[in-house]
Amino acid sequence: MCGRYAATANPEELAEEFDVEVLADGVSEVAGARFNIAPTDLVPAVVERERGDAVTRSLVPLRWGLVPSWAKAPTTTMINARVETVTEKPAFRKAAAARRCLLPALGYYEWRSEVRPESGPKAIKQPYFLAARDGLLAMAGLYEFWRGPDGWLASTTIITTTATDDLGWVHDRMPMSVPREAWDDWLDPALTDAAHAVTLLRPPALATPYPVSRAVSRVGNDGPQLIDPLPE
DNA sequence: CCAGACGTTGTT
DNA sequence: GTCTGG
DNA sequence: CCAGACGTTGTT
DNA sequence: GTCTGG
Numbered sequence: 001m002c003g004r005y006a007a008t009a010n011p012e013e014l015a016e017e018f019d020v021e022v023l024a025d026g027v028s029e030v031a032g033a034r035f036n037i038a039p040t041d042l043v044p045a046v047v048e049r050e051r052g053d054a055v056t057r058s059l060v061p062l063r064w065g066l067v068p069s070w071a072k073a074p075t076t077t078m079i080n081a082r083v084e085t086v087t088e089k090p091a092f093r094k095a096a097a098a099r100r101c102l103l104p105a106l107g108y109y110e111w112r113s114e115v116r117p118e119s120g121p122k123a124i125k126q127p128y129f130l131a132a133r134d135g136l137l138a139m140a141g142l143y144e145f146w147r148g149p150d151g152w153l154a155s156t157t158i159i160t161t162t163a164t165d166d167l168g169w170v171h172d173r174m175p176m177s178v179p180r181e182a183w184d185d186w187l188d189p190a191l192t193d194a195a196h197a198v199t200l201l202r203p204p205a206l207a208t209p210y211p212v213s214r215a216v217s218r219v220g221n222d223g224p225q226l227i228d229p230l231p232e
Numbered sequence: 233c234c235a236g237a238c239g240t241t242g243t244t
Numbered sequence: 245g246t247c248t249g250g
Numbered sequence: 251c252c253a254g255a256c257g258t259t260g261t262t
Numbered sequence: 263g264t265c266t267g268g
Contacts, residue, residue, distance in 0.1 A: 090246060
């Protein structure tokens with residue numbers, strides 16, 4: 001699955017890379033060097049919205065953890081959506097048909113329960129970093145709006161699938177990615193056939209996972225050292 | 233009809 | 245909002 | 251995802 | 263054990 005990730009590109013780099021026309025208010029505060037993005041954080045996302053008869057591609061901040069429009073209060077549980085069922089589940093299917101997004105990432109983390117020499121007989125949760133092979137992972141996301149007492153909340157979830165054989169030893173789920181040639185269709189709000197949209201998705205091209213410091217396990221920690229390979 | 237759920241993951 | 249279970 | 255909190259009454 | 267916060 002994907003429950004923690006790194007994204008380091010600044011707004012200008014993302015605008016260039018994804019052909020974004022508009023940088024939304026607040027997005028400069030959430031896009032930049034971040035190595036420990038956690039659920040409930042605001043994350044940079046690429047979306048397309050219709051304004052009049054024109055479609056505008058924007059970089060916007062979204063809260064990670066999708067809150068359905070009918071939710072009584074914001075929740076954190078829907079950080080992932082299974083690709084196998086995303087077009088059917090009431091919480092996701094409208095977003096799958098109308099509100100798809102891209103979540104740019106450098107890579108993401110997985111934890112494995114391991115017994116290590118220095119930890120004695122007890123298992124520890126060892127984090128691994130899974131880096132995009134070419135330095136940019138466009139994760140497939142959905143977003144949704146929720147109206148609370150203090151206004152609108154826009155939130156997002158990452159679509160997941162079964163891990164490929166080479167990654168299964170770390171974890172049995174992984175995020176779906178959107179290949180560059182499919183970005184336009186994936187984002188196009190006129191493409192309302194969700195079942196077709198998910199056929200655009202592919203497993204991400206990742207480097208070999210490697211263990212990193214457990215510092216990443218604390219959400220308050222950040223910095224490039226979090227993705228340094230763990231010394232022996 | 234109304235009431236209640238609506239999600240994923242990991243772990244045991 | 246919409247579907248499912250009762 | 252992981253880390254950290256989790257609570258009220260009556261009184262040793 | 264389970265929920266909340268980040």
